[in-house]
Amino acid sequence: MKILVTGFDPFGGEKINPAIESVKRLPEVIGGAQIVKLEIPTVVHQSLAVIREAIRKEDPDMILSIGQAGGRPDITVERVGINIDDCRIADNAGNQPVDEPIYPEGPDAYFVTLPIKAMVKAMQEAGIPASVSNSAGTFVCNHVTYGVRYLIETEFPGKRSGFIHIPYLPSQAATKKGMPSMELDTIVKGLTVAIEAMIEHQEDVKITGGTIC
């Protein structure tokens, strides 16, 4: 089995992005699966073009993308990507689309096709704060959550994909006010057990991870 794991480069004035840093530090093999690591630009569409090229070249079974969610206290596994770009800040190429569909011909949203509850459960059992998230935002992270699944539906049938958001590093939070953080080693450990759960669970487990609103 082969898993493509992508991480964004720094954006929004940050000098480092824990997403690509944690991806770089993942083992080469997890649960018997080969891990292919890919840095992607924090740019709408260009991020997807880079992933598409890697899927063509590597033919992975699953694609997992990692992004930074500054302000969240735990590792969050996204449930859904929505067909909209609505950017409060510009991406790394200066694009700032407002309420534009990612793929005009695509459906309104796609659920991720990874076992999100099993991934959360595995991280919690390993002592790592984790939860399901019902919104990946409307910036490049959501763009990739939705877009990779769109690529799969239109060009690479049968593959599974999903997205994990990670907190700031302590060094990033140290320059801000009241921001939670997580050590890179903890993030890497969390992603590793989450990937193990992805491999182990063809079907997701039934545990509530819902919110009232």
Add this chain to the structure above:
Amino acid sequence: MKILVTGFDPFGGEKINPAIESVKRLPEVIGGAQIVKLEIPTVVHQSLAVIREAIRKEDPDMILSIGQAGGRPDITVERVGINIDDCRIADNAGNQPVDEPIYPEGPDAYFVTLPIKAMVKAMQEAGIPASVSNSAGTFVCNHVTYGVRYLIETEFPGKRSGFIHIPYLPSQAATKKGMPSMELDTIVKGLTVAIEAMIEHQEDVKITGGTIC
């Protein structure tokens, strides 16, 4: 023009639900449109059955549903409903589905078809805290956000629908710790100007309401 506005009954141990209370206090006519008010049960599927009956009987042009979002500080206009029930608490009939689709044959999600940015802008300009929300949760509020649009797509073509979440009332927050609240009069005023914006804007305005994640 006719607008059906629905409000949930109390749930989760509360004796009052500001949703139905605010709906009851709306004017009979807003912006020249007739307002038809409907109380719905906080119960999966039954809530939709009641709305479907009312759509059949009243043939409204738009359907706006109102729900309580305890903990949110402002009035939030939802952007999307997703095809999942994942309930952390039981609904008023004791149902607690976990990760079950609302309509197995439906798409993963539907965007609401109301001018959400114009509605938020109208409320803010009236001095009422408001914002766009990218998740209606996974309980009965999301159930109705998704479900009404599903009914429209399958049975009532051409109608538009959407969902607004409102905060706790002060009297509810007074018995909790650190919870924000909003007066019923303020909520009613907010819903009124939001409905005026629904009537006025066939197309939504382009203003960023996005979040990074």
Add this chain to the structure above:
Amino acid sequence: MKILVTGFDPFGGEKINPAIESVKRLPEVIGGAQIVKLEIPTVVHQSLAVIREAIRKEDPDMILSIGQAGGRPDITVERVGINIDDCRIADNAGNQPVDEPIYPEGPDAYFVTLPIKAMVKAMQEAGIPASVSNSAGTFVCNHVTYGVRYLIETEFPGKRSGFIHIPYLPSQAATKKGMPSMELDTIVKGLTVAIEAMIEHQEDVKITGGTIC
């Protein structure tokens, strides 16, 4: 009985301060006590000079000061004022002291001498969100909380004093992101029942209002 109630003028870029607005709207008589209203400048020491002059002229039995606490969701009754000015922003006269004592010869702190638990209880029973706060910050609100008690200890023995923080108004929160608010009428009602409790309770009631940290 006579009660001096003070409210700050606008600061920090705001055009309105709910503190002085709510004080202006208080009844002239509450629980048989005469209410004397006083606007004070959001300026270190000058605020206290204005209060001192009013105490001399009016000879009130109690002094209650009201200040805006942007970001807090409920009405908070302060427990203690500390002998320090540590200002993150400049006051209305451009002063920005950092870690300077308010009165170099004063003790490190003074507890307020009003029945804070009874005041919180009265507001909660009236359906108004309220709680005890253990920090009035280190800006002009804390300055007055500490300073008025210092004036009492050194010049006006036997009088009682305290401080209440109130949230943003909805119109203020409408221009910010994710801020809780409270209607002016609700604030006025809360202050009124809190003042009734001040008059009624010579001794405070024993109810836990504590926090673990």
Add this chain to the structure above:
Amino acid sequence: MKILVTGFDPFGGEKINPAIESVKRLPEVIGGAQIVKLEIPTVVHQSLAVIREAIRKEDPDMILSIGQAGGRPDITVERVGINIDDCRIADNAGNQPVDEPIYPEGPDAYFVTLPIKAMVKAMQEAGIPASVSNSAGTFVCNHVTYGVRYLIETEFPGKRSGFIHIPYLPSQAATKKGMPSMELDTIVKGLTVAIEAMIEHQEDVKITGGTIC
């Protein structure tokens, strides 16, 4: 130079307390000073009795106490302890005082006598999220913040003391909802540089660490 560093045992249903765990892992010598480590019970007065005994036996120059602040995202250096016990939960011996003075004959509060701004600055420069806190709560942490200074004033003149609150560990946060955390290694590193700053700075640095309210 000799520094007594105390850490609480587990309380409030937790099986572990990062306070004593981090204290145990501190180096034996920091910045040339000998570190004396002491576990103290999460019990009012008994905690202080154990510290008093250790001060008598060890005659340290400074006393630094460490406590867990579940829910805070960063390491917080306390500015002040207040002369009150107001416990929302019982301590480890079942005591739950409400609004009782710690020492009836003591003043309302004591500022800590460590260079709190220099300690925060040192941690931030080491890439560790840290800030000044203006309230140590009203439970056993505040009890010790106030009480140790009272012991110094009444029995051990010339010594300096203070208090640092630390976040939950990831393993604790993993079993809770939406709680921030910090790795034990990061906490130990933070405490170490904070202690270095305590040794280096006889006088505190002038940097604003204040809050508006």
